[in-house]
Amino acid sequence: MSYTGYLYLFVFLELSYLFYIAVPLKYRWIELLVVSLVFYFFSSKWLVLLMVLCGFIVYFAGLFLNKINDGFSMARKALPKEERKDFKTIINWQKRAVVTVAVLSIFGILIYLKYYNFLLGSLNGLLKPLGLSASFKHLKLVLPLGISYYTLMAASYIIDVYRGKYRAETNPFKIILFLCFFPHITEGPIGRYDLLGPQLIEGHRASYKNFTYGTQLILWGLFKKIVIADRAASMVSTVFKNYTDYSGVVVLLAALMFTVQIYAEFSGCIDVVTGSAQLFGISLQSNFERPFFSKSINEFWRRWHITLGAWLRDYVFYAVSLSKPFMNLSKWAKKHFNEYYAAMVPALFALFFVWFGNGFWHGAGEKYILYGLYYYFIMALGMIMEPLFVKFFSATGLKRDSGFMNCLKTVRTIVLVVIGMLMFRATSMKAFYAMFGSIFKGFSFEPIINGAIFKLGTDAHDYLIIAVGVVILLIVGLLKERGHFIRAEVASMNLALRWVIYLALILSIIIFGAYGTGYGQVDPIYAQF
Amino acid sequence: MEQLIEILNSVKPGVDFKKEQNLIEDHILDSLTIVMLVAQLNDEFDIEITPLDIVPENFKSAEAIYKMIERLEEE
Incomplete structure (x- = not known):
């Protein structure tokens, strides 16, 4: 289910929210768990069980670590001082063994499903020059939704417990909710249990502030994704797919357009999911802080x-x-x-x-x-x-x-x-080298002057909308860099002005959004990782 | 403290570490410089700084770093 699709925005999110506020505070986390599992099942069917298995692996490992820690604290007091150090070393080895088995198990599932074909393909490549026949066959493996994200979250949970940052959770379903919470399961942000867990479990009352800020962020995210990113997608796709046909300014433009596309899309989707979580009173970690104002790669x-x-x-x-x-x-x-x-x-x-x-x-x-x-x-x-x-x-x-x-x-x-x-x-490293080199071969602005760039799936009208969108992103970015909290400032404006801004945003998404005839639905790039 | 200031200057020259109170928030120290600093501190003060100790409160100023060193020396 796409976060920017009708089903999510007009049915799933509303129903989840209504059920959430209808349930007593104490049980609201259970409602979140149920709707998150439904969301997951919708996308990955029975592969949901792999995510649940991952949750149970770190749950049991966590309990085991609790037990070792408790045993250590009890026994330590009874030991003479000189023996405590050796005892601590043994305990540390036990804890290390538990966390290693847990981390290897959950990463084992990820590596098998995501990297099996690549690793065996590489192995075949290595064996071939040695005269050994390529004996490993490719498997058709389906990736469960968000496996790259929930595996990292599960690993962070168990390593934190191992490091002694917090005690392990004693209810496995609370860990499963942390892993599969529907706003962050598809493309993050990659949450931490100590920050997110308590928020998920605590029931939140419906609040006008959360509703306003959450909805504002969802609209802003939709603007970035549908108006800017999806509009840039066709040109990017055309040039990268047939890269041998293009050079110079067209390739440079395609690289710039892809940069705009991926930023607007990824940060836009993150805004939609962060806004969705905020409706429920849950604050996700920030994933973007205006990266293009950075002064270094670091x-x-x-x-x-x-x-x-x-x-x-x-x-x-x-x-x-x-x-x-x-x-x-x-x-x-x-x-x-x-x-x-x-x-x-x-x-x-x-x-x-x-x-x-x-x-x-x-x-x-x-x-x-x-x-x-x-x-x-x-x-x-x-x-x-x-x-x-x-x-x-x-x-x-x-x-x-x-x-x-x-x-x-x-x-x-x-x-x-x-x-x-x-x-x-680029479709491969070979394509990247070719495209990068082609930028400098006979560089001229001719494709812009003769209008060739308007025939790549993105016409002059599209470029204009993207350019205006980027300028708006830039202005908003500059304001935020100067410490403005725009959502709060808009929310505190008088009714007329506030609604002019909301309607302008809604209408711009409806009028300038890249959907309908001539535009296919563009799947989020980061959802595939 | 003087020894700590010297180490800080060797990792990140040109900063007045006696005055700066927001080393993390102002991005004077980042994860790279912190690891460089930790390598020196572990060696010079014979302590073991773990990933759990690397939190903003312990590295926000020279004073905070010094307090952490004292605590780890006692352990």
Whole structure:
């Protein structure tokens, strides 16, 4: 069920909300669980059981960790001080074994379903030159809805319990609700149990404020998705599909249009789901913070798909870089390099796992892995060069944070991101190399002057609507950057003005939305991951 | 404290760490610089900073970092 489709917006969401406020406060979480399971069943039928299985795996592992922790606290007091350390080591090993089995089990399901064909295809490729016949056959595997998202959420839950951040939940159905809560199941945000769990369980009263803010956000998300993203989709699809037919400004335009499309679509869908959750009084974590105002790639990834970056930071980057082997690596580096580079070595190595993981999470294929490593390369280069930059700016006397330099940095970040998006959308790495190279071959504005760009599935009228949409996004983005909370400001305007804005938004979606004859429904890009 | 300020300056030069009170919110320290800092702190103060200790409250200022070090030294 698409978040921007009629069925979700006009039937499912309304009924879920009405049932929610009709049920006594104490049982409202059960209503959320039931409607979330219905939503899931609607999309993936009996594959819902895999999600439930994932919930039960982390539930039992959590109970086991509770038991080990309780046993440890009781026994520790009775032990002499000198034996406590050894006892703690044994307990830590037991806990590590439990969390490892749980994490491997849930990731095992994900890897089998999402990466089986890719991994065996790669293995076949390796065996072929050795004279061994390719013996692994491709399987037709269907991915359950949101498996890449709920697996990360389940893993974060059990690792947090293992790390002692909170005690394990004793009701398995509350964990299942956390995993499959219908607004975030398809494409995130990737929630954390300590932030989301209590909100889901606590019954919320119907509130005018939540209803207003939630509806505003849903409308804004629909505007981004239907008016901007879906309108840009046809041109993008035409050029990327037949990339050998195009070069120069057309390919550049397609890369820019895809960047606009994916941002408007992904952040638009996240607005719809965040608004949906807010109707129920539940606040989801932020997933976008105006990423195109970033001054560096590092900052961009702190503002784009925030919950994925945060997950990789907390469970991959910190776990790897703070592990004993990496700390020993730092000690080794200290003897061989200066202070800065010695401290940088563990971070530099751990970052590799983060970006490999980021690429691999997006999809089974070398393109996605190289997409992740592209960002790794940029960040690693930035870290290695940092002392040189510091010297350069102090020698030249140039101000690193002047307005002009900040503008340059933002433009540089956007250029690097657009190149990344070209790779992300290209049908293969071969296509990416060809498309990237073709931009510089005989570059001219002729296709714009002779109108060729208007014959790619997106006409002049479409471009105009997209351009106006992007300007509106830019204005709203700038206002938010300056600290405005636009939804509250609109809600506090007088009745006439407020409704003029609401109606303008609703009418613009109805009039300028890309649906109906000539437009197919565009499936959300991030729902496939 | 002086030793900590020295380490902070080696990881992130050009910041007045004695004055700054919002190292995280102002993005002076990010996850990369924090890991670089932790590698140094673990070594210099013979402590073990775990992922659980990496929360904004522990890294918002030099003073907060120092308090965390003292706490971990006692453990």
